[in-house]
Amino acid sequence: MKLRFAPSPTGALHVGGARTALFNWLLARGSGGELVLRVEDTDRRRSTPENVEQIFDALRWLEIDWDGEPVFQSDRATRHREALDQLLEADHAYRSTATADDVKAFKATHGADRGFRAEPESEGAVRLRVPDEGETVVHDAIRGDSLFRHVHLDDPVIARADGSVLYNFAVAVDDLDAGITHVVRGEDHLSNTPKQLLVLEALGAPQPLYAHLPLLHGPDGKKLSKRHGAASVQELRDAGYLPEAVRNYLALLGWGYDDATTFFDTDELKERFALDRVSRNPAVFDDQKLRWMNGRYLRELSEEDLTRRLEEHTGREGLAPAVAIARDKIQTLDEFWPLVGFFFDGPADDPDAFERVIGADGGRQRLAAAREALEGAEAFDVSGVEAALRGVVERLGVKPKAVFQPVRVAIAGTTISPGIFESVSLLGRDEALARIDASLARRPESV
């Protein structure tokens, strides 16, 4: 079994493309087969080093590897020319100067009864000769057979007048030369498959097995794009998703193992993934479910591992203690800093929270009482802080919240933070007292 992943080098690796890469990779790695990478760009207009490196980088992040050196389609011009000459000589293709407008005009008069056929000329673009009779059947591992009648097909242009070849021709030749046995790609290629099959046939080559994956859509049913949030692997990474979670989620988009299993590690995926259980329906990329899944993966990481990733993601160091008390509250790496930044950069500025909690009736008094208890606390570890603060609650005869929230706002600046005892303890006595003092001094007592 030999497969290929052939991204268009536009820079961003779209999540749809990532899923295609993943499925190819799972198939190859699960069967001991081979996966090659080919950059699709017949004239090399888009495959700039930057674009190509971005694609490779995204694949590496997902831990999708390939065999051998990546092939650039544009480096195969000589071979493409040779195959083109072969078809021309055998009269499987011919030259024509007919333009898109000519084709349009032809179709306007003939409708569905006849595909476009041009008159052979001595110059112009090269068109493949589609037989007048018969049909080409695409045997698809996911969809079964799709039948395309030749009368409906136009003679497709396979090379420009300057001799450079077009995608549908190049891809067939490249797959043939590489000995690709399974072509797994997006459904947007299904309608063009007969052209590629016709090229293969004219070349006297065998057909690979095709499998066309359902397309991915945004929540509005339209094609997934930037405006739907993270539409590329790069954006997913920047948003703080874990590669293993993305892999698991992507695998579930259009594929399922049974009616109960949701979580698969990569080995299970490789072992269980099969084309015959791939869905035919287009799927909507649901970032809410990805978030949920990411949170689950996050919580399974060891503290060391999570800390390392968080430090890498935030560019900060010494995060371990904060990770320990905040890890259960985040779904993505991105959510970490807003929750714990106050430990390192001082309290957040949320005047509304201050007013509501500390400015409220008796807020200052309770905060002052808490300050006193904290100052006199025997130990300043988590249980020491807890004992001190709970003591205040008891003495004042109020709800725990009435004491904890003012302290929280004083040290964090907002009403949201990790556990209050853990947070105060981590901050340390001096800093905690200083922040409480700053809050108490913030505005004169309103009677």
Next chain:
RNA sequence: GCCCCCAUGGUGUAGCGGUUAGCACGCGGGCCUUUCACGCCCGUAGCACGGGUUCGAGUCCCGUUGGGGGUACCA
């Protein structure tokens, strides 16, 4: 316009002729509780429509509608 693909709750899916139509996300409620989360429990919501075939259809066939893709001297 023409060609091709697709159709189970809001979303991803299970189902492969007889099920109280299952699971997960989301959403609603509850428990837990110092905030936010996590976790746990309960609940909400679905076979696009119309014809067939059959004793019996979400499951098979046809049509309609809807969605998507292709139709480039793009990939």
